[in-house]
Amino acid sequence: MIEDIRGFASVDPRTGREVERIGAETSPADLDDLCARAAVAARELAALGRAGRARLLRSMARSLAERRAGLVAVADRETALGEQRLNGELTRTCYQLDLFADVAQDGAYLEATxxxxxxxxxxxRPDLRRMLVPLGPVAVFGASNFPFAFSVPGGDTASALSAGCPVIAKVHGAHPATSVLSHDALAAGARAAGVTPDVVTLVWGREAGVGLVGHPAVQAVGFTGSLGAGRALFDVASSRPSPIPFYGELGALNTLVVCPEAAASRGEKIAAGLAASFTLGVGQFCTKPGMALLPAGVHGEAIRRSLAEHVDAMSAGFMLSERTADAYRRGADTLRGMDGVRMLAGGKETGGGGGWTGAPMLLHADAGAVTGALIEECFGPVLVTVEYTSEEHLLRLLETFGPALTGTVHADAADGGLSARLLAQLSGTVGRVVWNGFPTGVAVAWGMHHGGPYPATTSALHTSVGTTAIRRWLRPISLQNVPQELLPDELRDAPAASTGLVRRVDGVLTSVREPARMATDSTKGTSPR
Structure with missing residues (x-):
């Protein structure tokens, strides 16, 4: 983020030129005020209940959709991602908010017992009632490559609000104007729902971001970004007098395996899909496949030739920021200069205009050279292929690579024995195994897990995409012998507003819609359940 006394620069990556100055560094006093307002907003979110928070989220989704044209235009000017891509991303962002409205209404996330x-x-045994409750105000640091879905109005914000946690979001330096417009839309949606706009607020500047993580009012952090920045903030969160959870998605090298029979039967199709996947969005996806393991022999070589043809026909694309483009060039140059690595193909560079571009690149590495930078993520449109000579060689190669967000396998029925071994091995090191597909693109769904062991994320237990993302913003509380009238509605024997809620009552999953029954097991007493 480029700052001077006039504010922060909003830059067009297609030209590399500043378009406007916006915002101002958040001072320590301003940060204290934002955190105090967030603490008050937390009480309002609690009073809204699950149904009220669902209405809030749906109102925010409508507000974003109503401002679609202006949001997409500014986001395209700040990211060069294109209106088609950004329209799809904004639709996803609205869907995320609506989905977490459903999560709040459903209530199963509470684990009511x-x-x-x-x-x-x-x-x-005493009377015991247990459920999950919101942590309080949380900080959100969005990503440069998703100015909507992983930024101010993104999945971290949606899941936190669904849980009942106000959000203090750090304005991203790669899209500050988009951050402001998105916040304005969320604030308008909150007002339309009769809720304080302080449920989502913004901080500006690197120092304020560090101060936010260290502020005693903040109870958890959601972060999507680089390993270096994420680890630095993780250390701040961990070294506080009262440490807090830091949920960082930091990225890692994602591997893709093509099994022998799949290579023989549909190598050209796999090559076309892989070329499209690793260059999608100029390779600026955390799920981008960065390493392809291909079988030795004519079929693996045919895939490499086809990949090279696809890459040679491509042109450079605009990258998100000067920093991203510079990091890609340095990373690609390092890979290309390593012993045992040769370049197979490269996309056409673009001249003039002064913008920040990255050209696709296909490299091949000898199996014995796979170390150092070759087992680390290079954020941008580069793919490295490596040849394996047997099943055992393939499995040993896979052990070279660290944990990641995804691992992908292309296999046919005749690859069955190897398929089972690959699934078992990858399941121990990645958060999502993709079968006969490509990892770019993360579905917002009940069954999604977007995470993985470090350095993919700082907590492999949790996801940043999908409905269980809400679990990051909650903590359990057990209430012992508390009178019925003081209990949360979800824990009362006869809830007034929780129809359909599934709870575990005396060990049995039970819907609130079911008529009360009397326990007959002498080990469980005779209380109604």
Missing amino acids: IDHAGETPMGP
Whole structure:
């Protein structure tokens, strides 16, 4: 983020030129004020209940959709991602908000549990009621490559609000104007729902971002970005007098394996899909396949030739920022200069205009050279191929690569034995295994997990995409012998506004819609459940 006394620069990556100055560094006093307002907003979110928060999220989604044209135009000017891509991303962002409205209304995320008082083989048991409750205000750091879906109005914000946690979002230096317009849309949606706009606020500047992570009012952090920046903020969160969880998606090298029979039967199709995947968005996806393991022999060589043809026909594309473009060039040059690495193909460079571009590049590495930078992520449109000579060689090669967000396998039925071994091995090191497809693109769904062991993320237990992302912003509380009238509605024997909620009552999953039953097991007492 480029700052001077006039504010922060909003730059067009197609020209490399500043378009406007916007915002101002958030001072420590301003940060204290934002955090105090967020603490008040947390109480309002709690009072809204699940149904009220669902209305809030849907109102925010409508507000974003109503401002689509202006949001997409500014985001395209700041990111060069193109209106078609950005329209799709904004649709996804609105869908995320609507989906987390459904999550709030569904209520299953609460893990509501009731153990009535009674006798057990261990003696008398008190009345115990357990559920998950919001942590409080949280900080969100978005990503440069998704100015909507992983930024101010993105999945971290949607899941946190669904849980009941206000969001203080760090304005991203690669798209500050988009961040402001997105925040304005969310604020308008909050007002339309009768909710304070302080449920989402903004901070500006690197120092303010560090201060935000260290502020005692902030109870958790969601981060999407580079390993270096993420690890630095993780260390701040961990070294506080009262440490807080830091959920960082940092990225890693994603591998793709083509099994022998799949290479023989559909090598050209795999090559076309792989070429499109690693160059999608100029390679600026955290799920981009960066390493392709191909079988030795004519079929693997045919895939390499086809990949080279696709890459040679491509041209450079605009990258998100000067920093991103410079890092890609340095990373690609390092790979190209390593022993045992040769260049197979390169896209056409573009001349003039002064913008920040990155050209696609296809490299091949000898199996014995796979070390150092070859096992690290290079953010941009570069793919490295490596040849394996047997199943055992392939499995040993895979052990070379560290944890990642994804691992992809292309296999046919005749690859069955190897397929099972690959699935078992990859399942131990990645957050998502992709079969006969390509990892770019992350579905917003109940069954999605977008995470992985470090350095893919700082917590392999949680996802940043999908409905279980809400779990990051919650903590459990157990209430013992608390009177019915003081209990949250979801934990009362006869809830007033929780129809359809599924709870575990005396060990049995039970819907609130079911009529009350009397327990007959003497080990569970005789209280209604």
